[in-house]
Amino acid sequence: MTKRAIVASRRRVGVAPGRRRRTYHHGNLRRALLDAALKLVEAVGPKGLTLRATARLAGVSQAAPYRHFASKDALLATVAEEGFKALTRAMREAIGPLAGNPTAQLQVLGVAYVGFATSHSSHFRVMFEVADREAYPSLRAAADGALVILKGVISDGQKAGLVRAGDPADVALAAWSVAHGLSALLVDRQLVELGQKSADELARGVTQHLLTGLATSQSADAGSLRLC
Amino acid sequence: MTKRAIVASRRRVGVAPGRRRRTYHHGNLRRALLDAALKLVEAVGPKGLTLRATARLAGVSQAAPYRHFASKDALLATVAEEGFKALTRAMREAIGPLAGNPTAQLQVLGVAYVGFATSHSSHFRVMFEVADREAYPSLRAAADGALVILKGVISDGQKAGLVRAGDPADVALAAWSVAHGLSALLVDRQLVELGQKSADELARGVTQHLLTGLATSQSADAGSLRLC
DNA sequence: TGTACATCAGTGAACGCGCGTTCACTGATGTAC
DNA sequence: TGTACATCAGTGAACGCGCGTTCACTGATGTAC
Numbered sequence: 334m335t336k337r338a339i340v341a342s343r344r345r346v347g348v349a350p351g352r353r354r355r356t357y358h359h360g361n362l363r364r365a366l367l368d369a370a371l372k373l374v375e376a377v378g379p380k381g382l383t384l385r386a387t388a389r390l391a392g393v394s395q396a397a398p399y400r401h402f403a404s405k406d407a408l409l410a411t412v413a414e415e416g417f418k419a420l421t422r423a424m425r426e427a428i429g430p431l432a433g434n435p436t437a438q439l440q441v442l443g444v445a446y447v448g449f450a451t452s453h454s455s456h457f458r459v460m461f462e463v464a465d466r467e468a469y470p471s472l473r474a475a476a477d478g479a480l481v482i483l484k485g486v487i488s489d490g491q492k493a494g495l496v497r498a499g500d501p502a503d504v505a506l507a508a509w510s511v512a513h514g515l516s517a518l519l520v521d522r523q524l525v526e527l528g529q530k531s532a533d534e535l536a537r538g539v540t541q542h543l544l545t546g547l548a549t550s551q552s553a554d555a556g557s558l559r560l561c
Numbered sequence: 562m563t564k565r566a567i568v569a570s571r572r573r574v575g576v577a578p579g580r581r582r583r584t585y586h587h588g589n590l591r592r593a594l595l596d597a598a599l600k601l602v603e604a605v606g607p608k609g610l611t612l613r614a615t616a617r618l619a620g621v622s623q624a625a626p627y628r629h630f631a632s633k634d635a636l637l638a639t640v641a642e643e644g645f646k647a648l649t650r651a652m653r654e655a656i657g658p659l660a661g662n663p664t665a666q667l668q669v670l671g672v673a674y675v676g677f678a679t680s681h682s683s684h685f686r687v688m689f690e691v692a693d694r695e696a697y698p699s700l701r702a703a704a705d706g707a708l709v710i711l712k713g714v715i716s717d718g719q720k721a722g723l724v725r726a727g728d729p730a731d732v733a734l735a736a737w738s739v740a741h742g743l744s745a746l747l748v749d750r751q752l753v754e755l756g757q758k759s760a761d762e763l764a765r766g767v768t769q770h771l772l773t774g775l776a777t778s779q780s781a782d783a784g785s786l787r788l789c
Numbered sequence: 790t791g792t793a794c795a796t797c798a799g800t801g802a803a804c805g806c807g808c809g810t811t812c813a814c815t816g817a818t819g820t821a822c
Numbered sequence: 823t824g825t826a827c828a829t830c831a832g833t834g835a836a837c838g839c840g841c842g843t844t845c846a847c848t849g850a851t852g853t854a855c
Binding site: 378379380461462464497503504506507509510511512513514515516517518521523524535538539541542543544545546 | 606607608689690692725731732734735737738739740741742743744745746749751752763766767769770771772773774
Binding site: 622623624629 | 832
């Protein structure tokens, strides 16, 4: 292939028209691929995502991603890991202002979880669809981060006598189930008939019901109801 | 191709060895394809399922399924529909013996839901992954069936003063979220660390927490705790 | 400051593969007479 | 009861396609001297 032909072909393939790269190197292709993957999941779902389409959307050749990710699975695992880190951050930020009030913290955690799921639905869907989490230790660690926060708040609540006693893991499972269930139903669009309410309102209502169940009689009338 | 060659080739392709069909016609290929699809989902997940593999597992040629299903999606929609019908049946059977006791009914509904999800995980996964439910009206109807039962029990509970007042749909959403969340977490194997408990135990514990939240003070001490 | 050169981050082409679906066909079945 | 024939439910081959991944390559970058 002549030099002329190569240049012409590059022009043909191009990047997004009008945004042709000025340099041969991309600059931050790793980041661009992750973003492209998220956009694709949004458009066609996790099972419709292909590595070739991701490269295409990022404006590079189909082989380019292999400079940054060992395989398609590795790309997805990275997306999932970033998702868990963002979720953990969101949860941490939600409970920050409420230090010392575990009951309120528990509710905002639920709301934060559902909020993350609906506003980052591509992340959320990938997070729970990575085939083999054990193959990616840093993903595994990131996923644990969120659970650690939840368990901490619950055990704080128990120490303060505001949350039912019992294995924190059991109580955490109940809390996690509500938040995860509502999130999954919303993200999978199973709830079209409840359309008029915002995800936030739904989350507040649903977690409220659970919280009342988790509260001790001491806190039931005071703490848990304050937020609504 | 000569007749001899055709016969030889058919013998080569065969059905499962030793189980070669006696007749040219299968008998109940539709059923066999649905069962094969479930087995495949069990083995490789919904996104790994292919129509060709389904046909292979059922022992017929790759074109045969088209005598019974218009497309791969139609096959999956039928699997999902059967799943929703089985779930509805399980829910109906669970609440039957407890007629007149809506609080207990609410709990067994949650346990039945989680039980269905874990013991029919292939069905469950397909049920919530069919791309366009609206394209299959009978699937849509089957999916509504389960929700109708749940709403009925809730409104019974409200009439009897045993469940918090409010839009039954809101309360149903809370109940559905817990059951669905726990189911999704179990089916996606997010709960390896809680391994020693059975799905049943988990379901009872988790729904119990929610129920206490949904109960009125009238029922809180009596009805809802009786089952555990 | 200039330059040789190692390394990095892309490229286009190719590999082999399995997929969903369609087609013309044929063996099996059941029904009207 | 026997038979002609329409219909049903399979078959094997083929179509076109896009996929994940590998390869030898080359332009760009940065660093040692």
